[in-house]
Amino acid sequence: MDIPVDIRLEMYDGMVRARYFEQRAHDLFMQGLVKGTTHLGLGQEAVAAGFAVAMRPGDMSYCTYRGHNHTLLRGAPMDALMGELMGRSNGICEGKGGSMHLTDISKGAMGSYAIVGAHLPVAAGAAWAAQLRGTDQVSVCFFGDGTTNIGAFHEAVNIAAVWDLPVIFVCENNLYMEYTAISEVIAVDHPAADRAAAYGLEGIIVDGNDADAVYEAAVAAYERARAGDGPSLIEALTYRHKGHSRADPGKYRPDEEVEEWLKRDPIDIYRERLLSLGVTEEILNEIEAKALAEVDAATEASKNAPPPDTAVLLTDVWADGGSSWRN
Amino acid sequence: MAELSYRDAVARGLAQEMERDERVVLIGEDVAKAGGVFKTTVGLYERFGPRRVRDTPISEEAITGMIMGAAMNGLRPVGELMFSDFLATCWDIVTNQIAKTRYMTGGQVELPLVIRTANGGGARFGGQHSQSLENWAMAVPGLKVVAPATPADVIGLMAAAIRDPDPVIVFEHKGLFANKDEVPDGEIVDTLGTARVLRRGDDVTIVALAAMVHTALDAARILGGLGISAEVIDLRSLVPLDTTTLLDSVAKTTRLATVEENPRLVGWGAEISSLVAEEAFWDLDGPIVRITTPHIPLPAAGELEDLAIPSVEQVVDAVKAMSG
Incomplete structure (x- = not known):
């Protein structure tokens, strides 16, 4: 596939913005300005960028608690995401969601779901509505390798296949379910691809650290979904640079393995490729400088934002805007 | 006025709403061709067709998750759980996802959906098919909970639940399915939250x-x-x-x-x-x-x-x- 240079630059821009955003989130956590927990997708940006750039505005994406990348790259405003991580009034969910529940429905970022596997049937349901209503929307669901051992994964992939739903299931296989290697808890080599046959689907494996490879797989899966040919199950091989969450230094991973994967940083790989394709250093520098400025501005805006108005504590349990359970 | 059973009132309530609003769809185990194991959905498949009344696999997480996703994308879906006891198999979707998502997203997500389920004892089914679990649902912020006692209330509360913009669980009592009562002709729409x-x-x-x-x-x-x-x-x-x-x-x-x-x-x-x-x-x-x-x-x-x-x-x- 000959990927146009503007698409390539868009992917690079997305990866860099996601990288700088999450590095800043990490720094702010260390300063005590982000509390609770964070699950960083550092090192996994190519999966988010490849799919997000291939998506159309009406498409719907569902992701997990490791969902900063995906939400940002669907177009959610960075300052509102940073504000949500910091629990400020400018947060995209008014401070009621936090790092694990970033959502921007207006951009098709249909939510970050923090119970493993739960969002797979939800993504399938959104695709079912698209099918019934005759829209050409596609629903995309990102999840980790550990998800392939939970029941909801199998229930969702099965019914999506049986009903030919326009949904794309994307397994980000970063080799570790949480602290335990995925290879220790599955009876096959590939947690998603090797299960695909059970649902009559092709087992698709892509290099998740190569944005071009992800983009090509995404385009093919979107075409299949929009043509009414049903779901795809894609396993993207990638690696998280940090531990599972803030509490995890990731010491269970062999040093050589970490070093090997750091050498395959998706952003470094892509930068070199763009240069080899004739994109100038200046253009890339400008993308990076702009991304850094955006992160700085988002950080400042959030630091300066007051805490959430106490009134929001009791709003939005119900559609009437309130939380009353009695008359 | 005509005499109607509680069982047939379920189908009448659903049909009333499906006739009125094409966004209303029904899925569940054996709800379509078989008309439901309790025969509460008889005739709906024939009347509204296979796209709007659809049998699912035995996958309660898929049923509840799918209606949530469908509600996020323009439908007003109804999902049947054959027995309320099966809520335990999809309690994550019902309580962590369906109930909390509006609040956790600062009001971004509207979920106009209904879960219907056969509840209660008296049928000699034993400990896993007889429980009354409406109190479980009552304990979760973000879920509305109704449990009708009469055929007319089945229709009226079902209609109110389907028209409501929030998630509602309708507990249909197994011991009442055969009960008959006079029911007014025409549309019946009740109000949630009224004793x-x-x-x-x-x-x-x-x-x-x-x-x-x-x-x-x-x-x-x-x-x-x-x-x-x-x-x-x-x-x-x-x-x-x-x-x-x-x-x-x-x-x-x-x-x-x-x-x-x-x-x-x-x-x-x-x-x-x-x-x-x-x-x-x-x-x-x-x-x-x-x-x-x-x-x-x-x-x-x-x-x-x-x-x-x-x-x-x-x-x-x-x-x-x-x-x-």
């Missing part, structure tokens, strides 16, 4: 739900013969809760009994009792009495199950004792 006084009385308020409403009414008739005038309230809706009707009644009668099919601990009657104790203590002339099943799983044998679920005699005896 109904089914029998006026002055001496004691008996609050009940679903099948226990009929137990309470039978007891009230007997109590009437004994000179005790009992007022019977059918709560109909646990969330929202019609506290006005409840408190007004207690203010008049000065005594309160609840009749619940739930096991003793944290049944819905505990919340009702707590509410009355906090807000109407000085109206009361005696202790509140809760009549519940014992704190046990329900047994299968008929004699044992009948012993467990509150009976008319138990209610009569308990109310006599508190009125004496």
Whole structure:
């Protein structure tokens, strides 16, 4: 596939913005300005960028608690995401969601779901509505390798296949379910691809650290979904640079393995490729400088934002805007 | 007016709403071609077609998750869980996802969906197909909960649930499916969060739900013969809760009994009792009495199950004792 240079630059821009955003989130956590927990997708940006750039505005994406990348790259405003991580009034969910529940429905970022596997049937349901209503929307669901051992994964992939739903299931296989290697808890080599046959689907494996490879797989899966040919199950091989969450230094991973994967940083790989394709250093520098400025501005805006108005504590349990359970 | 069974009222309520709004769709195990294992959805598949009435695999997480996703993308779906006991297999989707998502996203997500499920005992099905679980749902912020006792209420509350912009669980009582009653012709649409006084009385308020409403009414008739005038309230809706009707009644009668099919601990009657104790203590002339099943799983044998679920005699005896 000959990927146009503007698409390539868009992917690079997305990866860099996601990288700088999450590095800043990490720094702010260390300063005590982000509390609770964070699950960083550092090192996994190519999966988010490849799919997000291939998506159309009406498409719907569902992701997990490791969902900063995906939400940002669907177009959610960075300052509102940073504000949500910091629990400020400018947060995209008014401070009621936090790092694990970033959502921007207006951009098709249909939510970050923090119970493993739960969002797979939800993504399938959104695709079912698209099918019934005759829209050409596609629903995309990102999840980790550990998800392939939970029941909801199998229930969702099965019914999506049986009903030919326009949904794309994307397994980000970063080799570790949480602290335990995925290879220790599955009876096959590939947690998603090797299960695909059970649902009559092709087992698709892509290099998740190569944005071009992800983009090509995404385009093919979107075409299949929009043509009414049903779901795809894609396993993207990638690696998280940090531990599972803030509490995890990731010491269970062999040093050589970490070093090997750091050498395959998706952003470094892509930068070199763009240069080899004739994109100038200046253009890339400008993308990076702009991304850094955006992160700085988002950080400042959030630091300066007051805490959430106490009134929001009791709003939005119900559609009437309130939380009353009695008359 | 025509006589209609509680079972057929389910299908009529669904058909009424599906006819009115093409966004209303129904999925579940055996709901389409088979018309439901309890025959509550008979005729819907033939009338509305395979796109709007669809059988699913035995996958409760898929059923509940799919209706959530569909509600996020323009439908007003209804999902059937064959037995309410199966809520335990998809409790994550129902409570962590469906119930919380509006709040956690700062109001971005609207989920106009309905979960219908066959609830309650009396059918000799044993401990995993007989429970009354409406109190589980009542405990979760973000879920509305109704449990109709009559065919007309099945239609009206189903319609209200489907038209409501929030997630609603409709608990249909298995023991009532064969019950018949006069039902008005034409469209019936009720209001969530409204209790109904089914029998006026002055001496004691008996609050009940679903099948226990009929137990309470039978007891009230007997109590009437004994000179005790009992007022019977059918709560109909646990969330929202019609506290006005409840408190007004207690203010008049000065005594309160609840009749619940739930096991003793944290049944819905505990919340009702707590509410009355906090807000109407000085109206009361005696202790509140809760009549519940014992704190046990329900047994299968008929004699044992009948012993467990509150009976008319138990209610009569308990109310006599508190009125004496």
